[in-house]
Amino acid sequence: MVALLSASVTNISALPSGKGCKYTGQAVRALPIRIISVGKKRSQGVQLVADEYIQRLKLYCSVEDVHIKNNPKNASDWRAQVDHEDSAVMDLIKSDDWVVLLDERGKDIGSKQMAELVGDAGNTGAARLSFCVGGPYGHGKQLRERANISIKLSSMVLNHQIAFLVLVEQLYRSWTILKGQNYHR
Numbered sequence: 507m508v509a510l511l512s513a514s515v516t517n518i519s520a521l522p523s524g525k526g527c528k529y530t531g532q533a534v535r536a537l538p539i540r541i542i543s544v545g546k547k548r549s550q551g552v553q554l555v556a557d558e559y560i561q562r563l564k565l566y567c568s569v570e571d572v573h574i575k576n577n578p579k580n581a582s583d584w585r586a587q588v589d590h591e592d593s594a595v596m597d598l599i600k601s602d603d604w605v606v607l608l609d610e611r612g613k614d615i616g617s618k619q620m621a622e623l624v625g626d627a628g629n630t631g632a633a634r635l636s637f638c639v640g641g642p643y644g645h646g647k648q649l650r651e652r653a654n655i656s657i658k659l660s661s662m663v664l665n666h667q668i669a670f671l672v673l674v675e676q677l678y679r680s681w682t683i684l685k686g687q688n689y690h691r
């Protein structure tokens with residue numbers, strides 16, 4: 507499988523015109539990607555598909571998948587739960603991270619804009635690109651204030667596992683757009 511994927515990676519500028527982005531064909535700094543997700547353990551099926559896209563994404567940049575258990579202090583009030591999750595995520599964020607929140611109320615972007623976001627982040631001087639997927643009640647105040655951008659994947663609300671899965675596929679798609687490869691049509 508990796509051999510097949512490597513073969514497609516050498517297929518530079520195979521995108522039909524109009525399918526590329528402003529960085530297609532240019533050298534783009536490959537920031538390490540970290541995805542921080544809050545929630546219950548993923549189902550085996552979701553993990554299997556996610557792993558396939560994470561492996562593909564690793565052809566372009568390093569990828570870290572960090573999972574935080576939802577409601578880490580077993581709070582009975584949902585607001586306290588969100589605060590505890592917020593603090594746990596903030597403990598992982600460094601000052602030189604470029605932070606992207608996944609949020610149903612975020613900016614509506616397409617795959618081409620997502621590829622540009624990945625390329626733009628590489629030009630910011632940041633050391634890492636961190637994507638955050640929230641728990642059942644969404645993100646807390648500290649993380650919302652810290653985030654560099656908040657994006658939506660759909661106008662519909664997604665389960666956190668589905669949001670994670672769509673995110674990893676879109677990150678892989680982004681890199682194929684940046685490299686001009688014909689996965690994106």
Ligand SMILES: C[S@@+](CC[C@H](N)C(=O)[O-])C[C@H]1O[C@@H](n2cnc3c(N)ncnc32)[C@H](O)[C@@H]1O
Pocket residue numbers: 607608609610611638639640641642643644645657658659660661662663664665666669
């Ligand atoms: C079950 S949702 C939480 C919904 C909650 N009502 C909220 O205010 O965020 C869990 C997480 O999945 C992600 N998510 C769900 N739908 C999304 C969407 N349409 N676009 C981007 N991320 C989404 C977000 O990171 C969210 O925090």
